[in-house]
Amino acid sequence: MGARSEAETAAAAGWAGIAPPWSPAAKGRGARAEKPALSREAIVEAALRIVDTEGLDAVSMRRIAQEFGTGAASLYAYVANKDELFDLVVDAVMAEIADSWPPHDPKRDWREELKESTRLGVAVLRRHRDVAKAFMGRIPFGPNGLRGVEAQLAILRDGGVPDHVAAYVGDFLGSYMVSTVIEEDMWASRFPGATEDDVARQMGEIRDYLVSLPSDRFPHVVAMAGKMVDADRDGPDRFELGLEIIMRGIASYQEKEKTGDGAGD
């Protein structure tokens, strides 16, 4: 319990109905006062808020219910189970991502458009701590996920990328976004409560460990220890490098001018 109003405390203690007349609870079921009433959207919002402040692992049905001053069972009237709830959370984040994208401009270079989309998407994921973990093993085919896919396909096809490549690249870039953020968050989440400095020191220790390996068996690892570990710090550079690698790879499939020739599948 933290700072909570009397009304919330009353509701949380199960006083609904026997609350004193000056309590909002006395005004009837729907008038449960400041806290938003239970609903699918409100539950998803609350879940996302908890992700932002306490991390994905802190999201439990009880913890969400607590946000409404009630018990976990109440949530099951609006959500089938935790898995479905996470589907909704993922789609809510996909909405943020798709909303962050500028409208498709066929005159721009498709590589730049795609890069920018991916950058913006990663930015949204980063804003929500480790929500990226929830994306793993989930098909983003909710309504907002589809908006994102549609936008990506528009860029790719207008850019002259063959359909069978374009059909795959959406998933590919999605996975890349998610992996990127998960990996970035790894260091921090592995040592909960660690400060930036702690993380930096941890990475220093790992680099020292790599350097200390027998250089006859691990010559390349020893030689590259600095580049491998330090690179993890300035994530943007790594991320941009991967992005550029992917774009160049895709570009090599680009049909410079659209001939009627089908590449088959």
Added chain:
Amino acid sequence: MGARSEAETAAAAGWAGIAPPWSPAAKGRGARAEKPALSREAIVEAALRIVDTEGLDAVSMRRIAQEFGTGAASLYAYVANKDELFDLVVDAVMAEIADSWPPHDPKRDWREELKESTRLGVAVLRRHRDVAKAFMGRIPFGPNGLRGVEAQLAILRDGGVPDHVAAYVGDFLGSYMVSTVIEEDMWASRFPGATEDDVARQMGEIRDYLVSLPSDRFPHVVAMAGKMVDADRDGPDRFELGLEIIMRGIASYQEKEKTGDGAGD
């Protein structure tokens, strides 16, 4: 309980010490008969065996202990906690992967070598059901993980790929392998107990759903539904396509001949 010997059953029931003299348990601590004695390696082996037969989520400390006819508490003498155990499992799989790789041959094309490594790695991951999920958010810097990194770096650097690119590509390909297998397994794991046909039907339904979308708002998704969903079935093709995209991207960074000039970092 499945088919188990009398000795195991006795041990499982907590009869250690009061077992009848003809029971193997009576022969003393070390002689617990057929079942391997508790040890770090044996625990990791058991965990991996459960992953293979029942999936990653079925791996609990109790379930592993059951494999030895004992309780969960006994495992903590060999393993600090479940997280460390999973580190060991991951490294054990990394050992399999690294062992599956042929020795580096500088005369071969580095792209082909790298592709083959990745293919073999994915094959190992696939063999262990959804063990790939355990790789997520884990740095593969165990002894065997390092062997793998070393091998990849050797291929890349000998191939003339600049160091700062090579340092990143190892992680990149690792993520790609893991994401690939997780995505492939997604369909199956989402509907536990589903047969191949069930999965195929599920995917058909999704394709139908995509086709049924309003084509004014989702023109590209509707047009590409077939290519997007069906492509999920023959994973190898998608996987190979991604592999080729990555290789072409990396190749664009390749220095054709090694000049003394350092690319800096």
Added chain:
DNA sequence: TTCTACACTCGTACGATGTTCGCGTCAAGA
């Protein structure tokens, strides 16, 4: 050979988790 002390095993318990069941309460209709 007997006794002592140590190291290790593992039953039990604790606090979490997701989910289900059904009691009890509230608000609308008769």
Added chain:
DNA sequence: TCTTGACGCGAACATCGTACGAGTGTAGAA
């Protein structure tokens, strides 16, 4: 005012990871 039906949600269940400490077999000392 009384009845009725819907639904909120407290309590319970099965499962999880993990800590603790009593009990056990073994090895070394006497």
